[in-house]
Amino acid sequence: MSNDKFQVAFLEEASELLEQLETLLIELEQTPDNRESLEATFRVMHTLKGAAGMFGFSKIETFTHDLETVFDLLRDGKLSLNEDLIDLSLRARDQLLLMLGDEAAIDENEVSAITAGLKKFSGDSPQTAPEEETNTDVSQDSNRCLWWVKFVPKSDLLLNGTNPLHLLEDLQSLGEMKAFTRAGKLPALDKMNGEQCYLTWDILLDTANTENSVRDVFIFVEDECDLSITGIAGNARTDLEHLWGELTDYFRSTSEPDKGEIAKMVAKHAHPEKTEEKKDLPQTPGENKTRSAAPNAGNRREQTIKVGSRKLDELVNLVGELVSLQARLDQMSQKKGDxxxxxxxxxxxxxxxxxxxxxxxxRMLPIGTLFNKFGRLTRDLAKELDKKIEFETSGEDTELDKTVIEQLNDPLVHLIRNAADHGVESPEERRKAGKPEEGRVHLSAEHSGGHVLIRIIDDGKGIDPQKIFAKAVEKGLVHADAQMSEREIFNLLFEPGFSTAEAVTRVSGRGVGMDVVRRTIEGLRGTIEVESRLGKGSVFTLKLPLTLAIIDGLLVNIGGNAFVLPLSSVNECLEIQKTDLRNEKRVINLRGSLVPYLDLRRYFEIVEEAPQIQQVAITTIADKKLGLLVDEVLGQHQTVIKSLGPLYEEVRGVAGATILGSGEVALILDIQELNRIGEQEDLLELASHN
Structure with missing residues (x-):
C-alpha cells in the first residue's frame, strides 16, 4: 500500500474517531460521573494521537496531545469535569476536523485560544501538596509505585498484527522495568505454529506514572489478553537489580505468584523516601482482579474487515443484473417446458x-451512526436559543440502507431545528404552562414490516391547526370555506414558502425547507406525517423503505405496455366492468366506501381501446386510498430499480425503470406522485362543474 493510500485510510479512521469523540463528549456532559464514557473518550484521543504521529500529521498529534493531557488528569481525579471544559473540548474537536481537510480553513487564532485554554486547565490542576513543594528532591519521587503486571496474551494475538515485544518496550519507557518470560505453554518444535503466541510475562515496573498510564500501553489489546496490574509498594525506589535474582527464582517455582510473597521480597530492597509522613499506597481499583475479554469471547469474536462503500454498491448493482438474468431464465424455462x-x-x-x-x-447500517450527530446540534441550538433541551434517542440499532441514511441527514437536521425553535418553549413559558423548565426532543427508529419508522418527538407547545389554516387562506393556498381534516391542514406545512413563524430567526422561520424535506423523503419512496396536540407537543413520523436498490413489485399491463407498482403500497386488486367506470366523480365503490381512482391508460395517453373488464390496484399512501386503473395484473416481480437519466427526471408519476425477463423495459410508477396527480384532477374536475 502506498503512502497516499495509508494517509487516505488514516483520514477515514480519524473522521470516524472524531464523530465518536463528539458523541462521547455530549454523553459525558449529561453523565459526568460515567467512568466508562470518560475512559472511552480518552481512548479515542489516545488512538487519534498515535495514528496522527504514525502518518506524519504532527499538528494533529500535538493538538490532540494537549487535549489528551487534560482528560488524563480527569481520569486521575485531579480535575473536575464542567461545562467550560466540554465547550473547549468540542471546539478542539471541530478544529481537528478542519485539520483533516483543507488547511486553509483552519483558524489559527482559534487553535491558539483552544491550546491556551487546555494549558490553563492542565496547569491549574494541583500536582503536589504545598508542603511538598519546599522539598523538591522528595516530591520528585513521592508518587512512585512498584507495579506488578501480569500479561497473558491470547494465542491468536500475533494474527492481529500485534508484537508483544513492542508493548514491553512501551512499558519500559515509563520507568525501570524487569520482565520474567514464562514458556510453559511452548509446544515441541514439530507442533509449533509460528502464527500463535505461547509466551506470557510477569513484569515489575518502578515508575511515577499512574495505573491508568500503565494500562494505556495495553489499550489496543485488552480484549486479546488477560491483564492484571497490581500495586506492590509506594513512595519508595526499589533496587530492582538486586531484587530480580531472588524474584526470578520465585517466579520459576510457581505458576501462580502471590502478591504477599512478592511484597515481602520487595520490602527487603526498597528505599523509603524521606517524607515526614508515609503516604498511602496509590489506589489500584480492581486489584488482583484480571481484566479479560468477555467469557468465550475468543471463540465468539467475529472477524471484521473494512470494505469501501463503492465496492458494496458495485456488488449490489451486479446482483441486480443477476436478478434480471434470473427472471429471463425463469421465463425461458416456462416456455421450453423442460x-x-x-x-x-x-x-x-x-x-x-x-x-x-x-x-x-x-449495505445496512445501524441508524445510530446518523442519530449520534444530533446530540451536538441540539446542545448548540439550546445555547443559541437560551432554552433547556434534553435530547434523547432510541432504536439506534435499527438498520437501514446506507444510501437512505446518507440522504436523511438534511431532513432530520431541519426537523430537529424546528422542534428546538418552534416546538420547545423557553423556560419561562414552560414554567407558566406547568411544565418542567427543560424541554425534550426525542429521536426514535423502529422496524415496521418492510419499512423503518423514524419519529421526531417534542414536548413543546404543539401546532395550532387553526393558525395554519388561517395562514394558508391568507396565502391563497386554500379557500376560506374549504372543509379540511386536521391531517390535511398539517400537510400544508410542506407547501413551498409556508411558515407560521412570527419572526425570522437565525435558526428558522423563512418557510424554506419543509417542502424540501418532503421532497427528499418522497424521493426515498417514503412518507412524512404530522401529529400534534396544543400544549402537549408534536410528532413528525418518517416512513422509509429498508432499501432502494431492489424491491418487490406488482407487474401490470396497460395497452400492451408493462408497468411496475411498488408492492408495499398495494393493498389489494379487484376486477371492474368498464360500464361501472362511467361516472363523473371518478370513484369506485369498495365495500361501501368511495375510493377515487386514476385511469393510467388516459394519464399515459394510450389510445388503444380498453378491455371490457379491467382491474384496479388499491394503493394507500399516508392513509389515503387511491385506485390505479390498469388493463391486467400480471403478478409479482422482483424489481431492480434503474434510474431514467437526466432527460426523464421531470416525468411525473415515474420513479424509474426495470428490465423484465423478456428484455422489455417496464416503467416503475411513483405512487405518491400519482396520488397527488389524482388529487389535482379531482380539483380540476370540481372547478369545471362550478
Missing amino acids: IELTAIAESFNRLTMQLRDSALNM
Whole structure:
C-alpha cells in the first residue's frame, strides 16, 4: 500500500474517531460521573494521537496531545469535569476536523485560544501538596509505585498484527522495568505454529506514572489478553537489580505468584523516601482482579474487515443484473417446458434471492451512526436559543440502507431545528404552562414490516391547526370555506414558502425547507406525517423503505405496455366492468366506501381501446386510498430499480425503470406522485362543474 493510500485510510479512521469523540463528549456532559464514557473518550484521543504521529500529521498529534493531557488528569481525579471544559473540548474537536481537510480553513487564532485554554486547565490542576513543594528532591519521587503486571496474551494475538515485544518496550519507557518470560505453554518444535503466541510475562515496573498510564500501553489489546496490574509498594525506589535474582527464582517455582510473597521480597530492597509522613499506597481499583475479554469471547469474536462503500454498491448493482438474468431464465424455462431446465431455474432463483438478501444486508447500517450527530446540534441550538433541551434517542440499532441514511441527514437536521425553535418553549413559558423548565426532543427508529419508522418527538407547545389554516387562506393556498381534516391542514406545512413563524430567526422561520424535506423523503419512496396536540407537543413520523436498490413489485399491463407498482403500497386488486367506470366523480365503490381512482391508460395517453373488464390496484399512501386503473395484473416481480437519466427526471408519476425477463423495459410508477396527480384532477374536475 502506498503512502497516499495509508494517509487516505488514516483520514477515514480519524473522521470516524472524531464523530465518536463528539458523541462521547455530549454523553459525558449529561453523565459526568460515567467512568466508562470518560475512559472511552480518552481512548479515542489516545488512538487519534498515535495514528496522527504514525502518518506524519504532527499538528494533529500535538493538538490532540494537549487535549489528551487534560482528560488524563480527569481520569486521575485531579480535575473536575464542567461545562467550560466540554465547550473547549468540542471546539478542539471541530478544529481537528478542519485539520483533516483543507488547511486553509483552519483558524489559527482559534487553535491558539483552544491550546491556551487546555494549558490553563492542565496547569491549574494541583500536582503536589504545598508542603511538598519546599522539598523538591522528595516530591520528585513521592508518587512512585512498584507495579506488578501480569500479561497473558491470547494465542491468536500475533494474527492481529500485534508484537508483544513492542508493548514491553512501551512499558519500559515509563520507568525501570524487569520482565520474567514464562514458556510453559511452548509446544515441541514439530507442533509449533509460528502464527500463535505461547509466551506470557510477569513484569515489575518502578515508575511515577499512574495505573491508568500503565494500562494505556495495553489499550489496543485488552480484549486479546488477560491483564492484571497490581500495586506492590509506594513512595519508595526499589533496587530492582538486586531484587530480580531472588524474584526470578520465585517466579520459576510457581505458576501462580502471590502478591504477599512478592511484597515481602520487595520490602527487603526498597528505599523509603524521606517524607515526614508515609503516604498511602496509590489506589489500584480492581486489584488482583484480571481484566479479560468477555467469557468465550475468543471463540465468539467475529472477524471484521473494512470494505469501501463503492465496492458494496458495485456488488449490489451486479446482483441486480443477476436478478434480471434470473427472471429471463425463469421465463425461458416456462416456455421450453423442460423439467431439468425448470429445476435448474428454481435452484438458481433460490440462490439469487439468498445472494440478493446478503448483498443488501451488507449495505445496512445501524441508524445510530446518523442519530449520534444530533446530540451536538441540539446542545448548540439550546445555547443559541437560551432554552433547556434534553435530547434523547432510541432504536439506534435499527438498520437501514446506507444510501437512505446518507440522504436523511438534511431532513432530520431541519426537523430537529424546528422542534428546538418552534416546538420547545423557553423556560419561562414552560414554567407558566406547568411544565418542567427543560424541554425534550426525542429521536426514535423502529422496524415496521418492510419499512423503518423514524419519529421526531417534542414536548413543546404543539401546532395550532387553526393558525395554519388561517395562514394558508391568507396565502391563497386554500379557500376560506374549504372543509379540511386536521391531517390535511398539517400537510400544508410542506407547501413551498409556508411558515407560521412570527419572526425570522437565525435558526428558522423563512418557510424554506419543509417542502424540501418532503421532497427528499418522497424521493426515498417514503412518507412524512404530522401529529400534534396544543400544549402537549408534536410528532413528525418518517416512513422509509429498508432499501432502494431492489424491491418487490406488482407487474401490470396497460395497452400492451408493462408497468411496475411498488408492492408495499398495494393493498389489494379487484376486477371492474368498464360500464361501472362511467361516472363523473371518478370513484369506485369498495365495500361501501368511495375510493377515487386514476385511469393510467388516459394519464399515459394510450389510445388503444380498453378491455371490457379491467382491474384496479388499491394503493394507500399516508392513509389515503387511491385506485390505479390498469388493463391486467400480471403478478409479482422482483424489481431492480434503474434510474431514467437526466432527460426523464421531470416525468411525473415515474420513479424509474426495470428490465423484465423478456428484455422489455417496464416503467416503475411513483405512487405518491400519482396520488397527488389524482388529487389535482379531482380539483380540476370540481372547478369545471362550478
